[in-house]
Structure formats: structure tokens, C-alpha cells
Amino acid sequence: MTHLITDHLGRKVNITASPKRIISICPAITETLFALGLEKEIVGRTKYCIFPKIIVENVPIVGGTKEVNIEKIRNLKPDLILAEKEENTEDIVHALEKIAPVFVMEVQKIEDSYRLIQTLGELTNQELAADNLIASCKASFNSLVRKQNGKAAYVIWRKPYMVVGGTTYINDILHTLGFHNPFEKNDSRYPAVTIEDLAAANLDVLLLASEPFPFQEKHVPEFQSFLPNTKILLVDGEMFWYGAKMIEAGAYLEKLLSMDFSDLSSK
Template sequence: MQRTVEVNSTVSRIVSLVPSQTELLVDLGLREKLVGVTKFCIHPTELRREVQQIGGTKNAKIDRIRSLKPDLIIGNKEENNRADIEALEKEFPVWMSDVFNLEDALDMLMRIGELTGTEAKALELKESIIQNFDQLKTLKSTGKSVLYLIWKDPYIAAGKNTFIDSMLKTLGFENAVSEERYPEAVLETLVPDYIFLSSEPYPFKEKHLEALQEQFPASKIILVDGEYFSWYGSRLLGAPAYFLKLLNLLHN
């Protein structure tokens, strides 16, 4: 965003506007410094009951955030509403991430570590994530196409130039849609090898799988954990193990 963000030498009151980065802040040992989180910050599970909720990622409650007097707000360029960020940055230090792939995610992790004085823990997490992702290099798909759906009515897919797409590429898959970002999927024009139905933001269930299977009898359709494909914080630690199980399931 081409901005300079100035923070106090010691950050003590943090508002997080992104669920995956909220989980990262907790894993960096900053739970006691979190004073505000979104209603979608579900990890750790009890956090929303213990920390003030400040609305959603797209509709932050500015007055509530103002009352918390944060000395650092952490957001994301894709997930948050631009108008909210522009309003908040007039009063508070607002640091924004912009994550499209694993390299970006690791850079974000280290920058948040620097901002919050948790560089050592951030480096430890980074090295563990890299080590875990190295396990995937010996077990990949063979260029099969995947339609990754994140929404229904209309069907919305994760397209090119998204973090989800980068995870699919990491596993050796080809994205079945050619458009960038999150296009409406015209199912009649697609013949994917696999269809992944994400658990978020739309909570796809078995009944949705069965309905699509009738339309795509030749495609293998499975429900997938969307957090491992789209959360770019410390949840990446467990993503490779999940991906290995997924690839083994597809290969059997």
C-alpha cells in the first residue's frame, strides 16, 4: 500500500481484523495483548468469548475499535473493507498484509514478528512451516484439474492469483478456471478431474456433493477443509499433513 506505519516501541493493545492472523498472533504468544477480534476469529475457540468482538472482516465497527484504544491494528488488503481501513488509519497504526502464496505468508509472519517484538518465535514458526511443506515435494498430484468452489447460488470458484490457487499449484494441481480472483463458475463449460467443496466461507455439506455428482459423474468430488487452503498464518503448520492425507485419498 506504499505507506509507512509507525508504532510504539512496545505494542500492548492489538486489534486483529483477520481470523488467520489472529490465530498467528496467539501462537506468537500475544494473546494477552489482543483487545479486539472479528466474529470470524474462531481459533482458538474460546477467544471470541474472552476478547471484544469488533464486527466482521468486511464491516468493522469503527466506534467499538476506537473505544479499545489500540496501538496496533493488523488487517489484510483482500479480506478487509477499504473504507474501514482508510477510516482507522487516520487515528491508529494500521499494518496491512497482502498474501498470494506461501512466500508472502512467510514474509507476513516475520513482519508481524518484527512489529510485535516476537521475532524469535516468528522465525521458529517460519522454519517449521518450511520443513513441513518440504514433505510435499515427494508426493504430488499429476497435473489433474481442480474446480475449487467457495460459494453456492451462484457457484463461486477460487481462480488464479489467489492464495488458494497457490496451494493447489503446490500440490501439483491445475486450476479448472482460467479467470483471476473469485469468478462465478459456469459449470456447463467445465470438465474438472476433481471438484473441491470448501468448508468456508460457504459451508458445503454432503448433500451439495451429491447434487453436483449428478451433474459431474466423471469428476471426483470431495469436501475439503477450507482453512488449510486459505488461512495463511500459523495454520500453515498443519496444512502439509492435511494435504498429504488428501492426496493419498485422491490416489486411492
């Protein structure tokens, strides 16, 4: 039995009432499916779906988030494919919906992450598990005490430098941590910026993420050379994932907040 439902983009999708062969092409969705106890139903994932560690390795890889192996996915005979607007391209969604129903989610804020978990529970008949997971995520994030910590940019790429803009989950986390992102009004969700742009932003804090570009300690002097008065921190990019990762991310972000930003107010 199938039923017609609307995904997060307003698309009508005809989905089986009890999907048994699910492919996820979004890492955070894959991890969340496992957290909902659906390990037996997950038959395909991307190479970037690395959580939960070890367990996820038993699931066949069907490509990446921007490029997938259509024939491999077809041979896996999925009855539901899960995607996310930012992670996956429109072309991939159109190609895959010829094989199986594709439900596309969208996460731009912390509240959207809770919606994603709830939706996954509804799609897979795991509503109670989803409710419990949401409660755990909220408990983790509700412990964060918001302070005014000045202006911050979150860097995801090098050559060119790219930062998070507005309408992103990471930007909402920055707000939750009490930071203002000078690049949130940019038209792009992940704008490319120059040295001059970063210097003119008068940043208090610069966060260098461990992924998708693997920023390391050796990159800090590069930024410090043109941001001499900015506190530069290396952060675990995986702790800025939405979905089930929020449970452990709360403690990580709380530790980040515990750092001494008291000198920023004097800038």
C-alpha cells in the same frame, strides 16, 4: 517512540516501537498473533477469528471482516490495527487509520504467508518466535510430495457458484498439490462460474470447501449431476488458511494427496 515503515501495499505507516494494544481484523492474522505468544497484547478481533479455540473467546469482538464497529474499536484504544488486503475493504482501512496505525498485509502465495509471519514478528518484537513458527510451517509443508493430479477447481460459494482464481493463496496450494486450476487466468480472484463453465473445464477433481459457504454431503449430488466424471471431495476450508494454521494443514493436505487419483490420467 514510533518509526515509519512500509506495509505490504506500499503504504507508509507510523507505528509504535512496542505495540501493546493490538486489534486484528483478519482471522489468520489473529491466530498467528496467538502463536507468537501475544495473547496479552490482542485487545480486539472479528467474529470470524475463532482460533485458537476457547482462548480467543476472551478477546472482544469488534465486528466482521467487511464491517466493523468503529466506536468499539475507538474505545479499545488500539496502538496498532492489523488488516489484510483480501479480507478487509479499503473503506474500513481508511476509517480505522483515523483511530490508530493500520498495517495492511497481503497474501497471494505460500511464500507470502511466511512473509506475513515474519512481518508480525518484526512489528511486535517477536522475531525469534516468528522464525520458529516459519520453520514449523515449512517443515509441515515440505513434507508434501507433489504429483500430477490433473485439473481441479475449489468452490467457495453457492448461488452463484464461485471458485478460487489466480493470485490467491488457495490457488498456490492447488499448485503445490499438483493440480491445475482452469479458472486461475480469470480476471477475478474469486470468479462466479456457471454449470456450463464447470462442465467445460473438464475437471478431474472438484473441491467443495466447508467455508465460507458450508458445503456438505447433501450438496455433492448437485454437482455430480452435471460433473458425472469428476471426483468430488468435501474439504475443510480452515485447512486452507495461511499463517499459523499451516502447521496442522500440512498433515491434512498430505492425507488429501494420499487419495487415489491414479484413474485421473486416463480421462
